[in-house]
Amino acid sequence: MSKRALALIAASFVAIFYGANYTIAKDVMPHYIKPFGFIVLRVAGAFLLFWAISFLGPKEKIERKDFAQIALASLFGVGINMLAFFEGLNLTTPISASVLMVTTPIIVLILAVIFLKEKVRLLKILGVLIGLSGTLLIILYGTGNSATATNPSLGNFLIFVNATSYACYIIVVKKITQKYHPFTFIKWMYGIGFFFVLPFGLSQLLEVQPDLIPLEGYLKIGYVILFATFGTYILNIFAIRELKPTTVAVFIYLQPLLASIFAIGLGKDKLDIIKVTATLLIFMGVYLVTKKPKALG
Numbered sequence: 001m002s003k004r005a006l007a008l009i010a011a012s013f014v015a016i017f018y019g020a021n022y023t024i025a026k027d028v029m030p031h032y033i034k035p036f037g038f039i040v041l042r043v044a045g046a047f048l049l050f051w052a053i054s055f056l057g058p059k060e061k062i063e064r065k066d067f068a069q070i071a072l073a074s075l076f077g078v079g080i081n082m083l084a085f086f087e088g089l090n091l092t093t094p095i096s097a098s099v100l101m102v103t104t105p106i107i108v109l110i111l112a113v114i115f116l117k118e119k120v121r122l123l124k125i126l127g128v129l130i131g132l133s134g135t136l137l138i139i140l141y142g143t144g145n146s147a148t149a150t151n152p153s154l155g156n157f158l159i160f161v162n163a164t165s166y167a168c169y170i171i172v173v174k175k176i177t178q179k180y181h182p183f184t185f186i187k188w189m190y191g192i193g194f195f196f197v198l199p200f201g202l203s204q205l206l207e208v209q210p211d212l213i214p215l216e217g218y219l220k221i222g223y224v225i226l227f228a229t230f231g232t233y234i235l236n237i238f239a240i241r242e243l244k245p246t247t248v249a250v251f252i253y254l255q256p257l258l259a260s261i262f263a264i265g266l267g268k269d270k271l272d273i274i275k276v277t278a279t280l281l282i283f284m285g286v287y288l289v290t291k292k293p294k295a296l297g
Contacts, residue, residue: 006242007241007242008243010236010238011235011236011243011251013231014251015252016258017228017231017235018255018258018259019098019254019259019262020228020262021227021228022097022259022263023268025086025089026089026090026094027268029090031217032213033204033208034204035089036083036197036200036201036204037202037203037204037206037207037208038204039083039197040194040200040201041201041205041221041225042082042086042225042229043082043194043197044194045225045226045229045230047190049226049230050183050186053183053234054183054186057182060180060184062185066176069172069176073169073176074188075193075196076169077172077173077193078190079197081162081166082162082193084159084162085097087155087158088155088157088159088161088162089155091158092142092149092151092152092155092158093149093263093268093269094269095260095263095264095269095275096138096142096156098256098260099279099282100156101162101252101255102255102286103132103135103282103285104163104166105252105289106282106289107163108167111167112171115171123288124289127284127289127291128285130288131281131282133281134280134282134285135278135282137274137277137278138275139157139160140153141274142156142274142278182233239251253286
């Protein structure tokens with residue numbers, strides 16, 4: 001089997017792991033552990049795994065001047081990103097959360113225009129407006145099962161904050177990932193990130209009663225740490241090395257479909273006209289934002 005085929009399989013598993021994570025992580029919260037406590041556990045587990053695997057990579061030292069940028073990347077990529085995601089997912093539905101995450105390319109474009117002075121065409125502006133209209137639709141009018149989605153409006157807004165934070169992370173992290181091996185960078189990012197999330201989640205983590213968590217609960221917690229965090233990053237590294245970035249990006253758009261299949265199949269969520277309409281608007285917006293201009297001939 002060729003490296004390209006293996007890379008496509010790796011990218012597919014990343015989408016599957018993320019798609020299932022929306023339902024699996026929500027099952028853990030708040031029954032066994034509250035969102036911020038879960039984040040501390042997730043970041044600590046991933047931190048230990050990334051440090052263990054870093055010994056397989058090159059022996060690099062981070063220059064002192066680069067730690068500020070790594071800390072900023074950690075703030076957006078681990079701290080705000082994960083805290084907003086888990087708290088938002090706890091309050092809203094898996095399908096709404098997965099749909100809102102697809103707005104990331106639109107937010108990246110907006111930030112690139114503001115901070116990187118990237119030129120923008122009329123078509124992209126139209127795409128941003130259409131995509132954000134879908135985002136507002138699902139934030140303001142998206143609902144769910146009152147038992148599992150206790151505050152969908154706030155939850156949807158927090159997922160949007162998560163997507164915005166992740167977009168900031170993509171902008172901030174670009175130079176660092178070109179300078180250092182991923183294993184070198186990521187272990188420091190999660191190490192610093194642990195101290196960002198610890199003050200928010202320590203009290204919730206201390207409330208956990210391990211004896212009351214069934215085996216199923218531990219397996220789901222393990223899944224989030226091992227597969228949805230550590231595994232997805234490792235597989236993504238392999239996929240990005242062998243495939244074009246645009247090819248890897250396409251797999252992000254599978255997440256709402258996969259998340260919907262898992263959530264509906266397990267009876268955790270359902271489709272409605274608001275979710276379908278918002279999804280179509282967001283996907284149309286992303287298509288216009290990422291569409292390459294035709295070459296002049």
